[in-house]
Amino acid sequence: MQSLLTRKLMVLTLLVTFFSAVAAADGVQGDEQAAYLSELKRLYLTTDERQALLAHSNALLDTYALRAAYQVGQAQRGDLSYRLRAGASGELILREEVREDQAAAVSVRNRHLSVFGLDPYIHYQCPPGGIRCILLDPRDGQPLLTIVRDHEGAAELAKALSFLIRNLQKG
Known part of the structure; x- marks a missing residue:
């Protein structure tokens, strides 16, 4: 019983780690996208x-x-x-x-x-x-x-x- 709980806890830990890494990668991509668009708006003197x-x-x-x-x-x-x-x-x-x-x-x-x-x-x-x-x-x-x-x-x-x-x- 204890080994079953340990396995479930390990799987849960792996899933949390995986989804945290995916969320962090999306945040970086979103930051890069925002920076790119911000630079273009500045370059072409527009807010759109x-x-x-x-x-x-x-x-x-x-x-x-x-x-x-x-x-x-x-x-x-x-x-x-x-x-x-x-x-x-x-x-x-x-x-x-x-x-x-x-x-x-x-x-x-x-x-x-x-x-x-x-x-x-x-x-x-x-x-x-x-x-x-x-x-x-x-x-x-x-x-x-x-x-x-x-x-x-x-x-x-x-x-x-x-x-x-x-x-x-x-x-």
Whole structure:
């Protein structure tokens, strides 16, 4: 009987230790998230998280846009740029502009991304030897947008977009 009680006490102690560690890890993550959002709000001089995340994401999209100048030796060179904005409740609108190298015409496409029920984590790929990184659509894993090949830039953009999607999911 005493050994049964001892086993139950050991299991209970292990469970309490495990859940305490999980709670502590969540607290650190929450602190990091709050610090990240606070820094963005300070950087973009706003008190609104969504506006700060949109401004940061758009600044990153502008910085890492795939321009024709980066595409030396490519058969079809052109500028590829994006712009994000919040649409209706729970919707992210992605504006894609494509300008061919020699043409004055610009092709514009708007895509609507409903964020409700969506995994907010954005994955990206930067193929070796290529000139671009591709951020993947969380709905189906297909390319969402393309930027110049820069691992750090792709990681920062993926992080900002993930935070933005989480923010939009709040309504």
